[in-house]
Amino acid sequence: MWNISINECPYDHWGRAARSACSSSERFHCLKDDIGRIGWICAEPIWVEGGRCPVYNSRAEMLHTTPCIGEKCPSSNYRSNDIYTKHSCRVNKYTESDGNNSTNNTHTTEINQSTHTNSSMYIFGGVGVALIFVIIGAVTILLVKRRQLHRQEHYGEERIALMVPSSTKYTQAQHYLETNHFVALIGIEGSGRTHLAKQLAENMKKYATCWTSDSQDFERDTYSSDRKLFILDDVFYVLQNEDEVKTVASKVEKLYQTAQSSYVIVTVPSYIWKRYSDTFSDKESFKSHVDLNTLSEEERNGILTKHLHLNHIRDDENAHGSALFIRKEVKSAIIDSATCMSIGFPSCVAWISKMRDQNDIHEADRFMKLPVSRIRNEVRFLQNSKRNGDKKMFLLLAYTALSGGMLDITQVDKEFLHLLATTLYPNDDHNEFLDDFEPSLHALEERYIKKQATGKYEFQLDVVRKIVFVVAFENNMHVLKENLNKDLLKRHAVERNKFPIALDVEVAKCFVKL
Known part of the structure; x- marks a missing residue:
């Protein structure tokens, strides 16, 4: 007051x-x-x-x-x-x-x-x-x-500034880091856990950073006297079993207790956080956590405004000529949605803002109801297209997803790429798929991937990476299973009898039942 x-x-x-x-x-x-x-x-x-x-x-x-x-x-x-x-x-x-x-x-x-x-x-x-x-x-x-x-x-600048860095979630996380040297970022798929971790790290560049998804990495550095920033991203994952969750949680708590001059950011999927709540509740460190699933109306409006602006989609009253625009009622319906069905509001909005068909934009609020199914259908359409250009784009997406989410065109594993091409498109001329990637990568940058300063490519949205993994792998697992990194495979696929029964139906489409 x-x-x-x-x-x-x-x-x-x-x-x-x-x-x-x-x-x-x-x-x-x-x-x-x-x-x-x-x-x-x-x-x-x-x-x-x-x-x-x-x-x-x-x-x-x-x-x-x-x-x-x-x-x-x-x-x-x-x-x-x-x-x-x-x-x-x-x-x-x-x-x-x-x-x-x-x-x-x-x-x-x-x-x-x-x-x-x-x-x-x-x-x-x-x-x-x-x-x-x-x-x-x-x-x-x-x-x-x-x-x-x-x-x-500066009206435009102020509207665009209403993003995560100036939001309540960012402020809460920064406060926990300052006061407790620890923050756990909790959220569903696509809620922005990794994105927020990156933004928090931007203000802490003076510290040596250990960014890892392997608990062994930070465990080795626990007793170091140097002040560090530990970013433990994906050390917890949806398909993780109870014993693994308890083991990693104990390691994180040990890091918090022993490396007191360092800072720790850890991401935790909501499913794991809720299913093993007792494991986290008795750890002092995890009391400092931020739930990214509950965004205020101001935060939702800010996120939507940012993405619409970046992708040149105007409000309907400001549109002219052939410019893409969004209707007031559609924009309001999106903002009123506390979250997408099954995946986070930020990822839903980011995908919507990449739409280039005006009719799709008119129905963007419907996308919020079944986002995984709609993204999956679009990826499958690309996979099953008769055009060689589309097939090549899907092949590059599949290669990137099945290789861990990063593509370096200077170090492409031609043997694995050829295996993928013959597996996915057995009746096509595979030589056409194995060189001259630039045109396909340029087309994919409009919606699926982004180029880093290092020249490497990664997915714009991690939830899309997981969907591409499933689409490429699920019908070809007998061929591909032995050629994938074991740690990567366990995060995306699990035996049918061990598949989480309480997982949301839409979220389950981001993983494979072996």
Whole structure:
């Protein structure tokens, strides 16, 4: 709840004021709202970008940021309740002081200091008081106008900025990393676990990073005295059995307890988190976790707006000519969906924004109901096409998925690629499939894959990688099984009698029953 104060922020006794105001002193904020009023609130801190200041959005009833106006603006990211900031974001206000000492007209006072300054307040005459109010009013109007102008000029940028980095989930995860040196990112397929881990790592580049899906890797480094960032992505996976889950969870807990100067980010599928909840609940480390399945309306709107903008899909009222556009009612229906059926909202929206048929965009909200089935049908259409160009594109997708999700065209395993070609298309001229990949890769970049700075290719969405794996493997497992990496295979396929019976029907289509 926002509490308006007539006095100043209590910088001189912040700790005492924070403890008296909030159940947790770390939640205490003293700042201005979007119309310039000073006040305080108990809220989870957010990360503020350099060049911006925290502000309370009175309409949205939440913390937000606004452009910094002044000569000493922050140059780097900081938390919204950082009282040690000495820049222009610190809340100061003109106060009445002794008329014979004009050099002290701008000093900060404590929340309860006003009773000690009454004697000096009466020194000013009516004209002086009026003049001060006129000055304050003029400055306030100027700041509001400048803020409005900046918002008008950068409206597009601010809308696109409402992504995960400025979202509640990102803030929660960053807070856990700062306070506990640990965060577990929980979510269903396509909820953005790995994506958020990458974004968190961007702010921690000064630490040596160990990014692994093998528990043996981080176990060897547990007792290292160096400060490191451990990103344990896919050490837990949907087809994992109970014994493996318990073993890995214990290793993660040991890492948390022994490598106390390091930081740990671990991703956990929701299915594993719920099915083995007792395993995680008795571990101190996993108390610091963020659920990526529950996104606020603001976060969903921000994610959708970002992807539509990046893929040049306009709102219907702004569309013109042959430009792709999305109807208001369809956009609203997508935002109102708390999540896709079976896979995460971010992946659903990312796939929708890659649609290039206007009719598909008109029915984009329907995609949210059975996303895995629809992606699977599209991949199968590519596989079963009569066009050699489509067949070659599917062959490259299958090769990438069955090789672990990464494609380096300078080091293609021609023997395995030839095996795939003869297995998938036994009646075709396979030589045509085995060279000149560039045109096919360029076409695939529009929807399926992306090129890294290193020149290697990877899938844009991991859930699509899993679907391609299933489509390529399930009817050819007798040929391909012995040629796949065993660790990769166990994450995608399991004996029919060991297949998770409680797995969602749509999610189950991302895996193979042997």
